[in-house]
Amino acid sequence: MKSELSWLGIVAISAAIAMVPNAMAVENDAAGTIAPVPDSAQSGGEGESIVQVANLVYAGVKSSKCFSDHFLVRAEQETSISTSRRFHAVKLASEDLYDFPMVIMTGEGTFELPESERQSLRRYVERGGFLLASAGCSSEEWNKAFRAEMEAIFPDHPLTALDMEHPIFHTVNDIETLKGWHADPRPIEGVSIGGRIGVIFSNDGLNDTKHTQGCCCCGGNEITNAEEINVNILAYALTY
Numbered sequence: 001m002k003s004e005l006s007w008l009g010i011v012a013i014s015a016a017i018a019m020v021p022n023a024m025a026v027e028n029d030a031a032g033t034i035a036p037v038p039d040s041a042q043s044g045g046e047g048e049s050i051v052q053v054a055n056l057v058y059a060g061v062k063s064s065k066c067f068s069d070h071f072l073v074r075a076e077q078e079t080s081i082s083t084s085r086r087f088h089a090v091k092l093a094s095e096d097l098y099d100f101p102m103v104i105m106t107g108e109g110t111f112e113l114p115e116s117e118r119q120s121l122r123r124y125v126e127r128g129g130f131l132l133a134s135a136g137c138s139s140e141e142w143n144k145a146f147r148a149e150m151e152a153i154f155p156d157h158p159l160t161a162l163d164m165e166h167p168i169f170h171t172v173n174d175i176e177t178l179k180g181w182h183a184d185p186r187p188i189e190g191v192s193i194g195g196r197i198g199v200i201f202s203n204d205g206l207n208d209t210k211h212t213q214g215c216c217c218c219g220g221n222e223i224t225n226a227e228e229i230n231v232n233i234l235a236y237a238l239t240y
Contacts, residue, residue: 050084055067057089059117069086131199211227
């Protein structure tokens with residue numbers, strides 16, 4: 001079995017933030033004793049010191065292609081986090097999910113996750129993984145579908161609006177306000193488990209489509225300072 005938290009031991013201490021690796025994950029074996037989860041190799045043949053982020057393939061064939069990976073470059077410039085320069089596609093129900101400390105989920109239109117993907121996502125987040133989700137083009141259909149999935153997956157941990165004093169807005173960049181293309185964006189929301197945010201969701205969009213090819217916000221109220229916020233989110237995901 002792959003290690004859910006094998007990537008936590010590879011993160012360098014940032015000059016801008018104090019990064020404290022979490023303890024090694026453990027599991028109960030057949031005899032009821034506690035056994036450490038074994039380490040797994042890095043995906044894509046990259047060095048063990050490289051932090052990798054994945055974009056999800058979910059609901060069968062839906063992909064998260066319209067989310068810019070440009071913030072990974074900025075994170076490496078502004079901190080001492082060594083990052084892969086591109087996302088790695090990973091299926092939500094795949095064991096490969098656990099190779100990544102953070103995964104991206106975005107899209108437009110409605111969708112419904114099969115039960116296997118719901119269970120996989122629940123387990124990933126509960127074991128320390130981090131999901132950054134963002135509605136493409138401020139899609140209300142995707143927003144509604146994502147909220148329904150969060151209610152099904154985390155019934156005891158509802159999405160809750162984060163105020164601008166939350167650490168997620170101040171890990172690297174001090175974000176005082178959210179800026180939108182057309183109006184003030186709606187608050188960014190999170191799912192908190194055990195005092196730690198494991199899911200971040202933006203209805204208005206953190207996709208940063210100005211740094212993507214073949215994608216645009218299509219008139220949606222995309223958050224224009226998304227790149228700085230996404231750097232903060234990555235730092236938070238690796239720290240907490």
